[in-house]
Amino acid sequence: MLDDNLAQYFWVCWVGAALSYVSASPGWMGPWLLYQIVSEPPKQWVFQNHLALFQLFGRETQSVLCLWNFTQLAAPPTRHLLQPSHPFPSYFPDVSRCHLHHSRRSLDNSFLAMAVKVSHWHNYLRVILSREDQRMEHFQRAENILLTVLEEVNAIDPRFLVDYSRNLEAFEFALCSSEDEVTVEVPLWLNGDDLLMKEGSGHWSQSGRGTSRHYPVSDFCYLGVPKEGAGLENWTSKDVFSTADSAECSGYIVPGKVLRLLRELIVAAIVHCKHQFLIQPGDLSAERLKEESMQLPLLVSSGWKIIQFNLIPVVKRTQANLKLSSSRWRERGFPEGSLSRVTQGVDFIPATYHHWRYSTNRPVVRLLHIMGTMEGHRLDSLRLLDQVNSEDWREEGKKRGLSFKHLEMVLLWATELFPSPEDWEELEGSIYRLLVILLCSLATKNLPHFLRPEENLFQEEDLDLTTLYHKVEGFASTPQRFLKFHFTPMGHNNLQQKDMGIQALLQLPAKNSSYWDTAFFDVLLSKFQVYRIQDKQRLSAMSNTLLKAKKAVHDQS
Missing domain, CATH: 3.30.460.90 (Beta Polymerase; domain 2)
Known part of the structure; x- marks a missing residue:
């Protein structure tokens, strides 16, 4: 009997081949091949996540929708997989009233508009969660x-x-x-x-x-x-x-x-x-x-x-x-x-041959665990950026670059600087709250430890922070280009990134620590057009900070 992992791999390859065949085959042959594959899948996991998988892997959306429509209409053996808790039916209406004599084009067009509603962010996250x-x-x-x-x-x-x-x-x-x-x-x-x-x-x-x-x-x-x-x-x-x-x-x-x-x-x-x-x-x-x-x-x-x-x-x-x-x-x-x-209790671990030091590892993980009990997308944002970091921000074939510990620290700061539950209701907005703090830390070459702010986690690290900054800024400007899983090395296109006037702003906390505050990062969120907070006090503080920041940038230039 095949190992589950190997079975999943072959299943993805078979369905991927079938999708390619559908796009090239006229008439009934492509849908017939798809029906043979999905009628008795070796692994429910892939079937339940196929929409997210194939959108992320760059398959044509129309082919994916054709697969969804056909399996709903013509594959009764697989209907038991679609329980009420299944995530995808919320994006698609009941199609049982459709008729098989409808053409492939009419089926695709009827669902194309609804497929757009399925967020790239959520699809990318769904695949990550399926691995946990x-x-x-x-x-x-x-x-x-x-x-x-x-x-x-x-x-x-x-x-x-x-x-x-x-x-x-x-x-x-x-x-x-x-x-x-x-x-x-x-x-x-x-x-x-x-x-x-x-x-x-x-x-x-x-x-x-x-x-x-x-x-x-x-x-x-x-x-x-x-x-x-x-x-x-x-x-x-x-x-x-x-x-x-x-x-x-x-x-x-x-x-x-x-x-x-x-x-x-x-x-x-x-x-x-x-x-x-x-x-x-x-x-x-x-x-x-x-x-x-x-x-x-x-x-x-x-x-x-x-x-x-x-x-x-x-x-x-x-x-x-x-x-x-x-x-x-x-x-x-x-x-x-x-x-x-x-922070109750202290752990001492080796620092040098003769000396011990305080360890902050357990308190940090315990704070992450507490965040897992809070409503919102805090940990989801960490999961997603960790995967993007692995796929696109690190040097090819090397471990050099941002570590998971760096991203943990960014999330802790984001949780404190954006304390309102409203900040974490939407996945996209939650991710950008981490991104603005990460960009600021890279620009100033200083990522303070959350529990020990005098400790710079970038100090003495072998990191090319300038290159990392441009990679993170590129993702923040055009995220849809990066929200795919890559089986081959991704070519780094020299896309012209949006300036949006943030580079000068990002340097301000290095010169004046008072800018390391919610109002300043709200200004950065507004630059990326993901600021949807309605709190009047925060809006007023952001407006005042923006005026102060513009004056500071003008004085420096």
Whole structure:
């Protein structure tokens, strides 16, 4: 029996060929071939999504409509697939009263106007969403293999725990369709609240190996073991500990040593699991463990694709809160108390060989999870731009470019800067709220971290921000050109992009931080003609900001 993925692939190829045949074949032969294919489809998924698929893949709309009309009129075996919850009948009236003697042209013309109502944005999103269940299956298969190895690590050295609560990691992996990497925390068996935290200085932060990039030095710290500390004896051995001459502590837990020990344990666990046939040949590759970095990458096969799990040892302190700048306690756009809830407890992960640092990964994903419970198209906008980024904004065949983490941060800022539910009612308008913030960040070469605004996520990144800006601006100007999936490299046409006077405006936040506000981004939305807010106060603030911005641009020129 064919694998489901392979069956889907052949099904798409067959129907694609049939569509091409319909456009070239006169009379009854083309519709007859379509009927033979759709009457007993091997996979309901493709049939239920065929309209979106073929519009996105560039097939002729008339041929697609012909397929829809014909299967409704002449294929009773497939009628059970069209349940009331099916998305497409809302765009098409009941055609059961039509007669088969109507010509193909009359059928196509009757539905052509209604097909225009089907948004390209929604079709593109529909295909992305159809993949999420499959990605979750891949994640679960690979996760089972990883947990087998981590359980053996724990059996060899109980100081490294197995965290079975992977809901947030699975949630983020399903959201991100363009990347197959997952950050996995390996908790250490100790009470982080019993450790002494000593902040690192600028001099210390540059010492050691594998220094983390673009993290504030103030985030770096030592984690010391108190001289009178009880229950920490297991963490004073040479394999993870370094003694120190201090009145308060006997020494420090060294993250570089912890990483080295965990790397050795993982290799030993993989060897044991293979000997005991707990994992199969080809399930897992430890080749990248040789790399010197602050995380341990394991390549795990899900049966169809390879998922990279980046293992990071973590020390948890439950009685502390993540250190935030004062401006981050403005909770516009989020349910009340969200920021305080997600920042309860602190995770420390390796920053350099000698230093730990605060981790913001879990609070960020928890905020995304909260946004998933809110009405509107926030997460849909993230899904769609992530796919466009993968298809069109990255360099061909390379991973260089914007990452999913960058787009996550843009969404968090958009949620705060556009707090009204009205901002997120329409998919197109929601996407442009992310686009204006992304364009501004690229133009000013500064994407501030949502929880730590003093941290620039573009700093020291190997990114061509000027080229990226032009790609994103091209998409914002003519999105319909990009809302297709590409099976072959897409040619980059030198289309003349609309200026609309936004390039000078986008530079203003770099010179005056007061422009990083809702009114300024409302001005940018109006430039793209997607501003439909009726709130009088916001309209007035936007008008005032526009006058102020025009004056500032005029003074600079």
